[in-house]
Amino acid sequence: xxxxxxxxxxxxxxxxxxxxxxxxxxxxxxxxxxxxxxxxxxxxxxxxxxxxxxxxxxxxxxxxxxxxxxxxxxxxxxxxxxxxxxxxxxxxxxxxxxxxxxxxxxxxxxxxxxxxxxxxxxxxxxxxxxxxxxxxxxxxxxxxxxxxxxxxxxxxxxxxxxxxxxxxxxxxxxxxxxxxxxxxxxxxxxxxxxxxxxxxxxxxxxxxxxxxxxxxxxxxxxxxxxxxxxxxxxxxxxxxxxxxxxxxxxxxxxxxxxxxxxxxxxxxxxxxxxxxxxxxxxxxxxxxxxxxxxxxxxxxxxxxxxxxxxxxxxxxxxxxxxxxxxxxxx
Amino acid sequence: xxxxxxxxxxxxxxxxxxxxxxxxxxxxxxxxxxxxxxxxxxxxxxxxxxxxxxxxxxxxxxxxxxxxxxxxxxxxxxxxxxxxxxxxxxxxxxxxxxxxxxxxxxxxxxxxxxxxxxxxxxxxxxxxxxxxxxxxxxxxxxxxxxxxxxxxxxxxxxxxxxxxxxxxxxxxxxxxxxxxxxxxxxxxxxxxxxxxxxxxxxxxxxxxxxxxxxxxxxxxxxxxxxxxxxxxxxxxxxxxxxxxxxxxxxxxxxxxxxxxxxxxxxxxxxxxxxxxxxxxxxxxxxxxxxxxxxxxxxxxxxxxxxxxxxxxxxxxxxxxxxxxxxxxxxxxxxxxxxxxxxxxxxxxxxxxxxxxxxxxxxxxxxxxxxxxxxxxxxxxxxxxxxxxxxxxxxxxxxxxxxxxxxxxxxxxxxxxxxxxxxxxxxxxxxxxxxxxxxxxxxxxxxxxxxxxxxxxxxxxxxxxxxxxxxxxxxxxxxxxxxxxxxxxxxxxxxxxxxxxxxxxxxxxxxxxxxxxxxxxxxxxxxxxxxxxxxxxxx
Numbered sequence: 020x021x022x023x024x025x026x027x028x029x030x031x032x033x034x035x036x037x038x039x040x041x042x043x044x045x046x047x048x049x050x051x052x053x054x055x056x057x058x059x060x061x062x063x064x065x066x067x068x069x070x071x072x073x074x075x076x077x078x079x080x081x082x083x084x085x086x087x088x089x090x091x092x093x094x095x096x097x098x099x100x101x102x103x104x105x106x107x108x109x110x111x112x113x114x115x116x117x118x119x120x121x122x123x124x125x126x127x128x129x130x131x132x133x134x135x136x137x138x139x140x141x142x143x144x145x146x147x148x149x150x151x152x153x154x155x156x157x158x159x160x161x162x163x164x165x166x167x168x169x170x171x172x173x174x175x176x177x178x179x180x181x182x183x184x185x186x187x188x189x190x191x192x193x194x195x196x197x198x199x200x201x202x203x204x205x206x207x208x209x210x211x212x213x214x215x216x217x218x219x220x221x222x223x224x225x226x227x228x229x230x231x232x233x234x235x236x237x238x239x240x241x242x243x244x245x246x247x248x249x250x251x252x253x254x255x256x257x258x259x260x261x262x263x264x265x266x267x268x269x270x271x272x273x274x275x276x277x278x279x280x281x282x283x284x285x286x287x288x289x290x291x292x293x294x295x296x297x298x299x300x301x302x303x304x305x306x307x308x309x310x311x312x313x314x315x316x317x318x319x320x321x322x323x324x325x326x327x328x329x330x331x332x333x334x335x336x337x338x339x340x341x342x343x344x345x346x347x348x349x
Numbered sequence: 350x351x352x353x354x355x356x357x358x359x360x361x362x363x364x365x366x367x368x369x370x371x372x373x374x375x376x377x378x379x380x381x382x383x384x385x386x387x388x389x390x391x392x393x394x395x396x397x398x399x400x401x402x403x404x405x406x407x408x409x410x411x412x413x414x415x416x417x418x419x420x421x422x423x424x425x426x427x428x429x430x431x432x433x434x435x436x437x438x439x440x441x442x443x444x445x446x447x448x449x450x451x452x453x454x455x456x457x458x459x460x461x462x463x464x465x466x467x468x469x470x471x472x473x474x475x476x477x478x479x480x481x482x483x484x485x486x487x488x489x490x491x492x493x494x495x496x497x498x499x500x501x502x503x504x505x506x507x508x509x510x511x512x513x514x515x516x517x518x519x520x521x522x523x524x525x526x527x528x529x530x531x532x533x534x535x536x537x538x539x540x541x542x543x544x545x546x547x548x549x550x551x552x553x554x555x556x557x558x559x560x561x562x563x564x565x566x567x568x569x570x571x572x573x574x575x576x577x578x579x580x581x582x583x584x585x586x587x588x589x590x591x592x593x594x595x596x597x598x599x600x601x602x603x604x605x606x607x608x609x610x611x612x613x614x615x616x617x618x619x620x621x622x623x624x625x626x627x628x629x630x631x632x633x634x635x636x637x638x639x640x641x642x643x644x645x646x647x648x649x650x651x652x653x654x655x656x657x658x659x660x661x662x663x664x665x666x667x668x669x670x671x672x673x674x675x676x677x678x679x680x681x682x683x684x685x686x687x688x689x690x691x692x693x694x695x696x697x698x699x700x701x702x703x704x705x706x707x708x709x710x711x712x713x714x715x716x717x718x719x720x721x722x723x724x725x726x727x728x729x730x731x732x733x734x735x736x737x738x739x740x741x742x743x744x745x746x747x748x749x750x751x752x753x754x755x756x757x758x759x760x761x762x763x764x765x766x767x768x769x770x771x772x773x774x775x776x777x778x779x780x781x782x783x784x785x786x787x788x789x790x791x792x793x794x795x796x797x798x799x800x801x802x803x804x805x806x807x808x809x810x811x812x813x814x815x816x817x818x819x820x821x822x823x824x825x826x827x828x829x830x831x832x833x834x835x836x837x838x839x840x841x842x843x844x845x846x847x848x849x850x851x852x853x854x855x856x857x858x859x860x861x862x863x864x865x866x867x868x869x870x871x872x873x874x875x876x877x878x879x880x881x882x883x884x885x886x887x
Contacts, residue, residue, distance in 0.1 A: 021373075024492065068442075075435040080687050081758075083520045083528060085786040088760025089713050090724065094767070100786070101760040103713075105677050115524070121449075122524045126782055132467050134362040136458060136815045138782035144449060148524070152762035157643040215448040218468050222485075230637035235440060289485055297443035302436045303517075308760060310539040311714045314690045319433055323652050324399065324481055326558050326658045328667055330639050334559075342569035344595050344637065 024209070025225035029232050029279075036278035048162040049253055049274045053261040055280035064288025069296050071266060078317040080310035083303040103309045115304055119148055144208070151201035154194035155230075157181060158237075161192070167257045189241060199234045202227055236276035246270035266346055353383045355803045358846055366462050367452070374469060374497055375476065379505040381408055384804030386508060387547035387797065394555040395544050398653060400883065402544030413504070420498055421449075424481055426542045430535050431482070437535050440527045441478045443469065455790050456512050457748045459808030461525075461778075467519035467529040470509050474536055478504065479719060506737075506875050510536035512805060514647075514794035515680075516753035521786055525671040533795075538650045546649060550796035553645040557657050562607035562641035568594075571637050573688035578620045585878075586681050587870030590627040592635060595668070599634035600705065602665045604678025605722075606643040606834035615837045617876040618855025622722060625857065628866045629706050629729070633674070639664035643834060644683040647688075650794040655692040658684060662693045672702040673719040675856050679752035679833035680794065682721060686759045687790060690717045696776070707732040721755075723832055726860060727764040730771045736865040741875065742773040743882040744829040745859075748820045749778070750834035750840065751788035762786075765832050765856050772863035783816035794837035803842075810843030818848045828852045 039045045086097025098107045099114060113119040127141035137177055161178055164170045180188035206227050209219045240246050250266035251273055257264040287293070299305065332339065339346050356364075387407055390757070390764060395403035406414050414550060416422065416577055419722045431438045438712055452458065452468040457465040479486030479495035486495030496502065515530035523667050540546070553563035560567055567573065575592055583589050593599065603622055603626070609619040626633055640661040646653035690696065700716035701713040709728045711720045729735050755761040769776050783789055792809025820826040829840055829851055844851040862875045874883050 023616065070797045072435055072439050072442075075432055075438045077435045078433060079691055080527070080863075081436065081531065083517055083526055083757050084758060084760035085521055085757070087762045089730070090761075090764060091709070091728060094727075095765045097760070114886065119524055121522055122447075124522055124787075125449050126453075126460055130365065130367060134365060134811070134815065136812055138780070139877060144447060146445070174543050212448070213369050214367065214451050214466065215446075215465065217374065217463055218446050218448060218451065218472065220446065221492050222494060227496070259555075289483075291443060291445045296441040297439045298525045300435060300439050301443075301526040302439075303520055303528045304532075308686075309713075310687055310690065311685075311717045311719075312712065314716045315687075316826075317691045317868070320692065323656045327657050328638050328660075331559075331561065337635075338597075339637070344568055344572070344574050345506055345597070 020222045021219065022224050024053060025221045026228050028225060029228040032035050032229075032282055033232060033275055033280060039278075040189070040274040046265045046269075047263075048276065049278055050265050050269075051258065053281045054258060054277060057284040061284035064285075065293075065296060068288050069300070072284055072297065072300050076318045077306070077317060079303050080306050080308075080315035081302050082308045088308055089209055092191055103306050103312075108305060108307050112299070116298060119145055122148055127271040143204075145206070147201045147204045150197050151205060154198040154201065157194045157236050158192075158198060160196070165252050165258055168256065168268060187242070191242075195234065195238050195241070199231070199238070202231050202234065206231070218236040222291060225284070226290065229286070233276060233279045233283065236272055236279065240272055240276060242269070243274055244270060246273045351844055353801050353803070355384060355807060358807070359466055361804070361807065365461050367457075367460070367873040369463050369686060374472075375491070378501065379464070379508055379713040380531070381504065381508055383409075384809075385512065385802055386805070387511060387799045387802050388545060389548045390546035390548050390551035392544075393873055394551040395546060397555040398551075398558050398656070399782065400551070400653075404544060406544070408504075408507070413545070414501075415502075415503075415543050419449040419503070422542050423498060423577050424537045425505070427478065427482070427597070430538065434531070434535065435615070436528065438532045439525075440471070440532055441475055442859060443480075443525055444468065444475070446472075447524065448522065449522045449526075453519050453522050454529075454688070455514075455518070455792055455812045458807045459792070459811035460805070464505075464509055465512060467513075470513060470529055471527070471532045472751055473502075473506055473509055474532060475505075475679050478753065484660055491798050492547075497543055506536055507540055510540065511797065512548060512809075514753070514792070514797060516790035516794060517546070518753065521757060528670060533720055534651075537648065541650050542655075545615075547796065547878060548578075549649050549687060549799035549801070552647050553796070554649060554653060554657070554799045557641050557645065560640075561636075561660065562610075562849055563643060564611055566607060566610065568637040571610060571635070571640055575619075575623075575635065578616055578623065581876075582620050583625060585876065586624070586866055587873055588627070588866060588868060590623060590887045592623055593633075594635045595636035595637055597668050600776075601631060601633040602639070602661075602668060602669050602673045603633045603676070604639055604642045604661055604673060606678040607641050607840055608643070608793060609833035610640075612832070612838065613855055613857065614841065614852070614877075615834055617861070618837065620876055621855065621857030621859075621861030622676060624861045624864060624866065627835075628864060629734075631705065634670070635669060636664045636668065636827075642675050642678050644681060644684050645796050647680060647684055654688065655685065658689055659693045661689070662696050662699075663711065665696070665718075666698050671700045673699070674702075674722055675719055676722050677832035677857060678832065678833055679754040681754075681834075682761070683717055683754035683758035685717060689719070701810065704728055706734050721761060721763045721764070722767060723761060723856060724732055724777050726857070727767045730768060735860075736859075736862040737770050737772055737862050738865055739774050740873070741862045741881050742859055743775070744875075744879070745773060745854075745860030746775040746777070746824060746826045747773050747830050747859075748817060748824075748826045748829040749776070750791070750817075750829055750836060751785055752836055753788060753790050754800065755832060756786055756788045761832075768856055768860060772859045775824075777826060778817040783812065789813040789816065791833075791836045791839045792843060794835055798835055798839045807843055807846050809813065810839070811847060813840070814843050817844065817851055821851060822865045826851065828854055830854050830856055855863050
């Protein structure tokens, strides 16, 4: 159920776009209105979510310290995993965001007879995660060739690198293969590992299937069923310059691709995909471990009812005197 | 209360497996199983600290005696916490359920219960959050991973938030740093809004509030306990030392968990502090009012933790000391490192700690003005201020257990190792995935060190014990050193259960054994009264 439902949802999305454009001829709706709405939802939703997180303060300094703290000069501090300065935090966050430092630590716990428990290195999730996110990013950047009249050199260089194997016509992009492979692995991983399957929600499968759909339609367009590429570029540039046009002759597959992308954009802010923004706001990662040296201020710190020394002495004065303890009041 | 029997290690190990039930977790009812939960809080103890809904209650009974509007209280509390803690809000929203944390939790490893996977423990609460605080959850319900807060859900939350020791091991592996400790703290805070606490936590909290320490030791009892140790020190060393209490004008206030005053092997460590301070001629005092370094309030609510913690600075101010030294303890040091100064500071009436012996200025504590005794001692050894005879510990083959809080909530890792390497000759590390930042919890932190939940404790203690077993078989390790009072109390039990023959010791007990004191007699025994190596025949 939790797997079939999101799969069906993505298929329905494809059918809607196919019917809407291929049968009902609603190019303007799928090519202009929905993409605009989706981008608006994405931008506003993303900002709204980040602002709503930021409005909650960080009352305590709670970094997860993952190495030796700053101590004596003769003890080596782990400056990246237990940073005590802003520079260290920037380093830690860069490793986290760009290279998935924490996932790199991942181990696999195995239970054997005895019992004996072992913790083997487990890098597949890290590799698949990196492959997925980086290829997605490169593909996104590559798409800028459709967003601009003249393709900048940097985009052409990325394209060149991405297709350096020089296979086929048009040249095969490595990232297309990697993205599809990584997404497939991530789905397979959820399905094949009982514990991971157990914790998975429809909201975990849906974005994977959706991105798979986006990748497949993209690959189909580039390598198999051609679309009228000049028209596509006209449409996209029209959208970006707020002078939307619907050129004739763009294949329906492009509209399906665009509709799935629009869905992803609109879905993004209300989903777990917001981890993209959230990772920067995670207090266990983005704070310096210096709260013993620099006082962290809690904006909502308030006075509390305490049991004072005077009250304590009041209760125990006789016992204290008898034991020879000094007292404030005789 | 009925006596709960704990399965034998072999039985427990035999039945252990990592499988999932046939039904989805939301459709799998939680059964509150004897041996895995602590008795409910007593009304009397909740009342002492003005907690709401103070009444006696029993977790296994149907009726938990909740106020009529408990759901309303829960949601109001949740809204409040979401507005106060960015961590909570972000952690409720961004988990992608990648499962990296799933097999990192000692309770999952030792129990195989899927709801003990950190991700699922958090989902227990996240599902409630989605149902009432997110659009998707309100519209799509279960499809969006949401579920309404029923009484059974509440009981499940209680059961599993008291099966988490806030050790933060999961947080280390999470790509977004989602910290189950934080989620458990929020969960427990919510449960405390209507008195869903345990006896083992609320009793010490009430004690600590009224009497200054978890054990409820009154002033004269603290003195008696320390006097007893002074006698023992005299027997062992021939030296009579005279600690002072509540003394104004002392340079240093010393605060340690009260567990050190009470039971073996903590008392040996406590004697170690006193012998060291005596040897140095340190101008320090104990306090009977601030006689607790630990903070069980931290396992109930933020406010309660702050109320208990306030005594340390208040007493330092009243006595007019310059700074504070804290003893070996785990969660105490998370609190001191990440909370105390924020709650009850700034401690502008104190001075930046400077070791009177070495002159070292502790810049890393220049705001809290409180240093860890392991830092203090490591600095002494580095500066050659102590005469040590490590061979007095030659009967010991040691390994070292990092406590969760000093490792992942502070980063104090090399100081204790430096000390151990200077006071002992035989030291072997456990496997790298089980020490330092990857260390495993003893299985009994956050106030789970009761006796009625012994099965849970032994399950949670399995990963740590298993790593000890590895070095026992490989190197013949017979002693597990640590810097945590709860460890000293609870690892003894889990070692006896899983790895019989391994003892548990504080680091300063080892220091005390090795420390050559001015004017001491020729020592025949170690701190425990066992003959020193080479003196067995005497």
